[in-house]
Amino acid sequence: MTAEQALVNSTETASAQPANGLTDTDAASSARQAPRVGVFICHCGINIAKTVDVERVTAEIAKEPNVVFATNYTYVCSTPGQEMIVETIKSHRLDRLVVASCSPKMHETTFRRAAAKGGLNPFLCEMANIREQCSWVHEDREQATQKAIEIIHTILEKVKGDEALEVSQVSITRRALVIGAGIAGIQTALDIANGGHEVLLLDRYPCIGGNMARLGETFPTLDCASCIFTPKVVEAAQAENITLLTYSEIEEVTGSVGNFEVTIRRKARSVDESKCTGCGLCIEKCPTKVLSEFDRGMTTRKAIYIPFAQAVPNVATIDKESCRYYKTGKCKVCQKFCQADAIVFDQEDEMITEKVGAIIAATGYELLSKDVYGEYGYGQYPDVIDGLQLERMLSAAGPTTGEIRRPSDGEVPKEVVFIQCVGSRDDSKGISYCSKICCMYTAKHARLFKHRVHDGQAYVFYMDIRAGGKRYEEFVKQAITEDDAVYLRGRVSKVYPRGKKLIVRGADTLSGTQIEIAADMVVLACAIVPSPGVEDLARKLRIGYDENKFFAEAHVKLRPVETNTAGVFLAGACQAPKDIPDTVAQAGCAAAKVLSLFAHDHLTSEPVVAWVDEEVCSGCGLCIKACSYDARKMDQRKRVAIVEEVLCQGCGACISACPNSSCELKNFRSDQIVAMVDAVT
Amino acid sequence: MKYVLDQEKIRPDLVRTIERLSGEDVRQCYQCGKCSAGCPIAADMDLPPNQVMRMLQLGLTDEALDSRTIWLCASCETCTTRCPREVDLAAVMDALRHEALRQGRKSPIRQIPFFNRTFLRLIKKYGRVFEMELIGRFNVGTLHFFKDVTKAPRLFFRGRLKLWPSFKGRKTARPAFQAVKNAQRHEPAEPPAADESAGNPTP
Amino acid sequence: MKYAYYPGCSLHATAVDYDESTQAVAKALGVELIEVPDWSCCGSTPAHCTDELLAAALPAQNLLAAKAVADQVVVCCSACFSRFKFAQKHIEEKDDLRAQLSETMPIDEIEGMQVRHLIDVLVRDVGLEKIEQAKQCDPQLKVVCYYGCLLTRPPKVTEWDDPEDPQMMDDLLRAAGMETIDWPFKTECCGATFALTRTDIVLRLTAEILQMAREVGADCISVACPLCHANLDMRQDDIRKKFGVECDIPIFYFTQLLGLALGLEKRDLGIGRALVNCDELLTAKGLA
Known part of the structure; x- marks a missing residue:
């Protein structure tokens, strides 16, 4: 059916004038002309028409007062469908529009645009959802048809009460904040900076680099992590429009997309960043040793420290928890030796406030805590290590300068057992998901072990090998065929020490046997879990997280880097475990989203916001507490609660909190809602 | 296969x-x-x-x-x-x-259900385990007459092997065995969910 | 502190030394144990291998009998402890089972009854501090604590501290002045129930446990279960014959070691009833 035919087939309603329901008095009291509503009922192919008798719906709706035009059409969203809307608005002098089709999430923008094209205020166009809420969820054609009619009835009541609203324009702060400076954050920052915008790159650690800075070599090419990552780190540090904020944490975020205001705590390093030359003399002289977090406890660092030799910025930091001066009031050895006079013991945390238009969370991952795998002696036996500890050994700049040595006695291990899925896919440890990267990095570890220890033997206990990715499967094959790794299909039940060996009790379900290996070292591919503190950050950013505390994307397939808070984006493993190639791709994607946001001169703000009747408002302030977006404030002079329209998200929380009905949500007013309810009761 | x-x-x-x-x-x-x-x-x-x-x-x-x-x-x-x-x-x-x-299937390791049966029979009889009789009956039943016999005197002289059973727990155990008996009596009345599938003869 | 005391069959027979030492230690520490009147067997492994109902009914009957004495029942045998805890769980969770039991016993009356292992009572109710104060000497013994299976597993049933590396028995013996060695076989299986039926399996498993205990330098093994004790103590000759390995090591109930620290008489603790001779060890440590 073409649009023209549709027009021919459509049912002209009997009365274009106010009739049946509307008396003259009503019309007079409404102080405006009777609405002229046009209704377009969509078949959505067979999606709606199969269960809903669209012809009958059209005929029924056409009988409604104020409906001056009703029709149905196969795809109202199609170009001819939209043209039909535009034409009909003009030909029938429509001043209200209802499209009965799918969810407004799907096509509200489409139809409001068509309404505008026809000369109508787009907020006078409403959608009645007769697909997701009707045809898709019902089978009985008769009942579904009846329900569709009732749904349209309610929307008719709403549209009649709608007012023309105007969108307002807001300027954009073209400046981004990236939280977390691992590979995800650095890549995002670089891409945005290269697009010509200023970036704040923040990390709570004293230096940037994240987990990737710890790695030795990377799959599937076995290129050295430092070789590919250091240039990026240096670029980020040197870029004119990137500002590094290390040893810093987010305190508070207010505002909304385009105009966030972020309070950042710059933690006191007890070292003047501008003076410290990174000479390292203070570190050499410091008497206090603690385990190095960067080397995952395999080496020690001093209480004043630079996490690793190539750290950016190359500035010392005093760890107050272990510093002798902070604990006992005596020492100050570092200060005595510092030639740059950079040590400032009474330095305090500094709060800074920055305005940014977009925020990218790139907070990365952590490994499963050590206390949940007692059966493997994780955290108990020194030669049972995790993947990142092995990475430190494999790193040329690491504690063993690239050699693989047992932490217990420094000997070169000959028999090494790798265990996959330690925590991952393990409901009993509270983690149901697959950590995605372990199959590949374990294959890499097995290969690199053989490359370092030629007379060594690697064993890999696995459940499934998940090597989906470019050149990944081939890489695993090489581990087996070229580097002689023995893959055993099964989990390990227990690891225990016997003399100098670690006895690994596993199974190979393919042969149906128990396997026991006397290993020199055991490497656990521990589950990837979100960095600590993400719940708190999510609350500050007003974004969600899933049951595993990974940040929630707006749509798992179609909006993977967006969040449900406009202007806040995600990059890297904070959203779900991912490897470097995926992380870099997602970081680029997040940057592209920010750049497209910054490409606009202005943002239009949604006009469906709260509104206050200042004469009724008692200034009780309950709405201010109810608002999650800081959009409700007290006008101290007038003693009434006002709405910051730019911040208001139209959620309606303040409206339900208001004890004397002085606030309303525009175009969702109580009288509209009551009329909608009345229409079906 | x-x-x-x-x-x-x-x-x-x-x-x-x-x-x-x-x-x-x-x-x-x-x-x-x-x-x-x-x-x-x-x-x-x-x-x-x-x-x-x-x-x-x-x-x-x-x-x-x-x-x-x-x-x-x-x-x-x-x-x-x-x-x-x-x-x-x-x-x-x-x-x-x-x-x-x-289902009355024969265990491929017969001595284990035999031991269990013997054990439970003695509980029913005495209320408590009488180890001498248990070991004796087990050894006879499995034709291992002299299994562990050297241990018996050593245990006896250390006061760890009793020659007479105790009947003290009989009263306490009785309702437990009665519950099992009742349940077995009820069983045919229950829906025979388990019965059809394997086609094995039930005892 | 008053508790109903369920000794179980073994403690009145082959594990009479466990019973003696339990009573002696309890008395010394002011724990009043009143034997459950006319207790019967808990059904042990043969019951749960044969009939779920029987496996629940026997402990339930004993809980009913214990209720006359106290709300808390102290059980020393790990196997009995396990069967009681399992029965409680099954009766609580399975409606049909409860219904069947209610025909012959007032099953609802066992609600609220607490089944406690003696170790748990000593650590949590008596307290390590009191034990430290009560000890008369520091026995210079290097002990490995062997918890076996049923005291710790499955943790959802036994509610023990840690199924892989339990500490409660270690804590207890350390408080009593002994050195406990951390070792990886605290919760390995000794083959328990197969003592008669598949002695070969028991020999294989106990051999590993005994050897490991010697390898880590222990003077003796402390146990909390008569079946563990029987397997570890009575099979050392057989293991030597079968595998040709040296595995001599005295086996004690934890109550016996505790009793030594509390200065109790060896005779009152049943020390000397085990097959493996411990005189040499105790003499060397000045405990004879």
Whole structure:
């Protein structure tokens, strides 16, 4: 059916004038002309028409007062469908529009645009959802048809009460904040900076680099992590429009997309960043040793420290928890030796406030805590290590300068057992998901072990090998065929020490046997879990997280880097475990989203916001507490609660909190809602 | 070895019975083998524990019910404790033993159900275990007349072997055995959910 | 502190030394144990291998009998402890089971009854501090604590501290002045129930446990279960014959070691009833 035919087939309603329901008095009291509503009922192919008798719906709706035009059409969203809307608005002098089709999430923008094209205020166009809420969820054609009619009835009541609203324009702060400076954050920052915008790159650690800075070599090419990552780190540090904020944490975020205001705590390093030359003399002289977090406890660092030799910025930091001066009031050895006079013991945390238009969370991952795998002696036996500890050994700049040595006695291990899925896919440890990267990095570890220890033997206990990715499967094959790794299909039940060996009790379900290996070292591919503190950050950013505390994307397939808070984006493993190639791709994607946001001169703000009747408002302030977006404030002079329209998200929380009905949500007013309810009761 | 599968065979009523008895869903098992890896007895079993689960997943109930594994399981609970899918494998083993006994299947390791039977008979008779008689009856029943006989005098002279049984617990144990008897009397009245599947003669 | 005391069959027979030492230690520490009147067997492994109902009914009957004495029942045998805890759990969770039991016993009356292992009572109720104060000497013994299976597993049933590396028995003996060695076989299986039926399995498993205990330098093994004790103590000759390995090591109930620290008489603790001779060890440590 073409649009023209549709027009021919459509049912002209009997009365274009106010009739049946509307008396003259009503019309007079409404102080405006009777609405002229046009209704377009969509078949959505067979999606709606199969269960809903669209012809009958059209005929029924056409009988409604104020409906001056009703029709149905196969795809109202199609170009001819939209043209039909535009034409009909003009030909029938429509001043209200209802499209009965799918969810407004799907096509509200489409139809409001068509309404505008026809000369109508787009907020006078409403959608009645007769697909997701009707045809898709019902089978009985008769009942579904009846329900569709009732749904349209309610929307008719709403549209009649709608007012023309105007969108307002807001300027954009073209400046981004990236939280977390691992590979995800650095890549995002670089891409945005290269697009010509200023970036704040923040990390709570004293230096940037994240987990990737710890790695030795990377799959599937076995290129050295430092070789590919250091240039990026240096670029980020040197870029004119990137500002590094290390040893810093987010305190508070207010505002909304385009105009966030972020309070950042710059933690006191007890070292003047501008003076410290990174000479390292203070570190050499410091008497206090603690385990190095960067080397995952395999080496020690001093209480004043630079996490690793190539750290950016190359500035010392005093760890107050272990510093002798902070604990006992005596020492100050570092200060005595510092030639740059950079040590400032009474330095305090500094709060800074920055305005940014977009925020990218790139907070990365952590490994499963050590206390949940007692059966493997994780955290108990020194030669049972995790993947990142092995990475430190494999790193040329690491504690063993690239050699693989047992932490217990420094000997070169000959028999090494790798265990996959330690925590991952393990409901009993509270983690149901697959950590995605372990199959590949374990294959890499097995290969690199053989490359370092030629007379060594690697064993890999696995459940499934998940090597989906470019050149990944081939890489695993090489581990087996070229580097002689023995893959055993099964989990390990227990690891225990016997003399100098670690006895690994596993199974190979393919042969149906128990396997026991006397290993020199055991490497656990521990589950990837979100960095600590993400719940708190999510609350500050007003974004969600899933049951595993990974940040929630707006749509798992179609909006993977967006969040449900406009202007806040995600990059890297904070959203779900991912490897470097995926992380870099997602970081680029997040940057592209920010750049497209910054490409606009202005943002239009949604006009469906709260509104206050200042004469009724008692200034009780309950709405201010109810608002999650800081959009409700007290006008101290007038003693009434006002709405910051730019911040208001139209959620309606303040409206339900208001004890004397002085606030309303525009175009969702109580009288509209009551009329909608009345229409079906 | 070859099994022909179809949708009828995969989840027979008997598997559902085992699931009901054990309170476990065999489909939860993802065959990681951690149970078999840690089982202290697996080396002596014909099917490693994960394969018993596999048989149930495939509806191959005979393989599970006639296995040596279900009788060799020591109920040490290692598998149950470490199972990443939180399957109570020890409970599944119990359910399989109960079902095998109910169907009157012959255990491939006869001395184990024989010992259990003898033990319970003595409890019924005395209320408490009388070790002399238990060992004696077991040795006679299994034709190992002199098994561990050298230990008996050593235990006796250390005051650890009693020559007479105690009847003190009989009164306490009686209602327990009565409950079992009642349940057996009721059994035919219950829906015979477990009966049709395997086609094995019931005792 | 008053508790109902369920000794179980073994403690009145082959594990009479466990009973003696339990009573002696309890008395010394002011724990009042009142034997459950006319207690019967808990059904042990043969019951749960044969019939779920029987496996629940026997402990339930004993809980009913214990209720006349106290709300808390102290059980020393790990196997009995396990059967009681399992029975409680099954009766609580399975409606049909409860219904069947209610025909012959007032099953609802066992609600609220607490089944406690003696170790748990000593650590949590008596307290390590009191034990430290009560000890008369520091026995210079290097002990490995062997918890076996049923005291710790499955943790959802036994509610023990840690199924892989339990500490409660270690804490207790350390408080009593002994050195406990951390070792990886605290919760390995000894083959328990197969003592008669598959002695070969028991020999294989106990051999590993005994050897490991010697390897880590222990003077003796402390146990909390008569079946563990029987397997570890009575099979050392057989293991030597079968595998040709040296595995001599005295086996004690934890109550016996505790009793030594509390200065109790060896005779009152049943020391000397085990097959493996411990005189040499105790003499060397000045405990004879």
